[in-house]
Amino acid sequence: MSVSGARLRWRWAALLVAIAVLSFATGCNRPSSDHTALRFWAMGREGEVVAELLPEFERTHPGVHVQVQQLPWSAAHEKLLTAIAGDATPDICQLGNTWIPEFVALNALQPLDSYVAGSSTVDHSDYFAGIWDTNVVGGKLYGVPWYVDTRLLFYRRDLLAQAGFSAPPKSWQELYQMLAAIKGSVGPDRYSILLPLNEFEPLLMLALQQDEPLLREDGRWGNFESGGFRRALEFYLGMFQRGWAPPLTNSEVSNVWNEFGRGYFSFYISGPWNIGEFKRRLPAEKQDSWMTAPLPGPNGPGASIAGGSSLAVFSASRNKPAAWQLIDYLSQPAVQRRFHELTGDLPPRRASWADGPIADDVYARAFRDQLERVKPAPKVPEWERIANEMRVVAERAVHGELSVDQAVKELDARADRILEKRRWLLGRGAGG
């Protein structure tokens, strides 16, 4: 028994050695260098359809093969951070543009200024300024906008007309007048506007329309006690206090499109993805009754948020020139128009809007107009967390637990606590 046991052990050892040698040999035997495999991570719907744009790229760039990996949005952030921690980042990636400051803080992204300078396709001045700006951190460019995402008013034309108005509001004052009139005409069981309490965006947009920034001293401290944010919060709360907006979250509305169709609310602040959804989900006889409009501001047309996704190159990539070529290709207006047809995503540069179906789309027109007035959220890695606190505190104020004064104080306290480490890092950087 002991003899056969020893022999068996030897066989196992030999097998293990063989496996080790083989895996080492195949590990060394990488594909030859004239063939570049470009690893491209993309999220959600974009990740599904971008593959259709790639054969043309591979035809015009022989030797480059693009491997697309799709990530679900819900897991993308976590997966990217894990990839950075494990040195397993892709060459090129789609990034939500609010994530860029965070990934810059992680030293994960490659500055793209020199590539843009040498490109004939990517023309800085053709891009909407607010969108371009979201990619600039500390004076350097870390991403090229791929598609844009901003929010504006979706409204029911028929219900607005029934309340006595023929055009959507241009200013805060007009918006209030219309909300009051609609509430009067639809009765107690329906509302004028839906501002879901689980989204920070509606309040953020009102705040971005103000002159004062949301954070001060290079993002060291919160600036919520400023007059601008106070005005925005008062305006926001006013819509709930007067009974124009129901204090609901999205999950309680269950089916936003149905409810919009039934006239449960007449105004809804949302993004471009809902153009397609409303076209698809509202019945045919309701299709003439809805429209989009740019956001009203404190005095005349106002700003909205500069959201969307950018394409970024990771600093650990060994295929940066090829990665840039892919960005360059995906930035061509013709390719972007095709991308719009596939996804409904709005292109980030004016040339892409000038032609094709998007130029004739009546629902997209308001977005085209709004994109000239978009502003980025504060560019600090902590912003998403601060925005979440903003939502939580605003929700408490909506439920009457906090006054405006208490809410803005509380928000500043929370923001300052979250920014403590940033202050320490900046202070240390200045010191040595």
Next chain:
Amino acid sequence: MRFERAAWWFVAPALLVIGVFFFLPVFAALLMSLTDFDIYALADLRNLRFVGLGNYVSLLQTPLFWQAFGNTLYFVVVGVPLSIGVSLGTALLLHSRLARFKAFFRTALFAPVVTTLVAVAVIWRYLFNTRYGLLNYALGSVGIQPIDWLGDPHWAMPAIIVFAVWKNFGYNMIILLAGLQSIPEELYEAARIDGASIWRQFRYVTLPMLAPILLMVSILTIAGYFQLFAEPYVMTQGGPLQSTVSVLYLMYEEGFKWWNLGSASAVAFVLFLVIFAITALQLRYTRQRAWT
């Protein structure tokens, strides 16, 4: 001596695995809870600060932690007795000699345990819907005003409790059913001869005989219910007004949403200490006050 050494060799593989995959990570997490590990530290370890018990101190000063702790306690204090009560009730019904189609009901009542939580949560969201939900429809038919189950901060936690009890009672039911079946029939026979009522039989025969199993079931259920996470995660995302944020949900947000792994580890250790203390108390209490 030789036997002892041989024994150590036998348990060594298991110890090694437990050491590497359990004690080492736990120890690392303990160390991490004494630092302010976050994305800046992920970028460059020089950005890591040793903060001692700072995470724990600031955690205990954070209102949201106490709110989460209160929410979790609410869930445990209401949910555990309710859950065990329902389990015991259904186990007694299934054990009853009057019950028909036992195998069918046993399977049907156990079914929620093996369903996918995310899928049934979608269905329960519809049941809880304020305007179209079955629950409000039923309440409406007896003249009760519709309740905004998942949107009202006072009702969200009860809704979560109802959902969690429905989802989990089948598991304990099976264990208790096994316990009931192992009680000798002679005891009931003797009790009946002595003229004991059904209630007295339950109180003085069933309960004492079930006591060890009830203790085990309650320890497992309390430890499990303290780790409330998935239900609020899929039903309410902690809302409305953070009324369904549990301690574990807070840890998840700290750690994996905001990537503050230092303070998230501190939350985990506080939760561990709480569960540990409660289990120890429970064991001591039942040892002192033996049934029968």
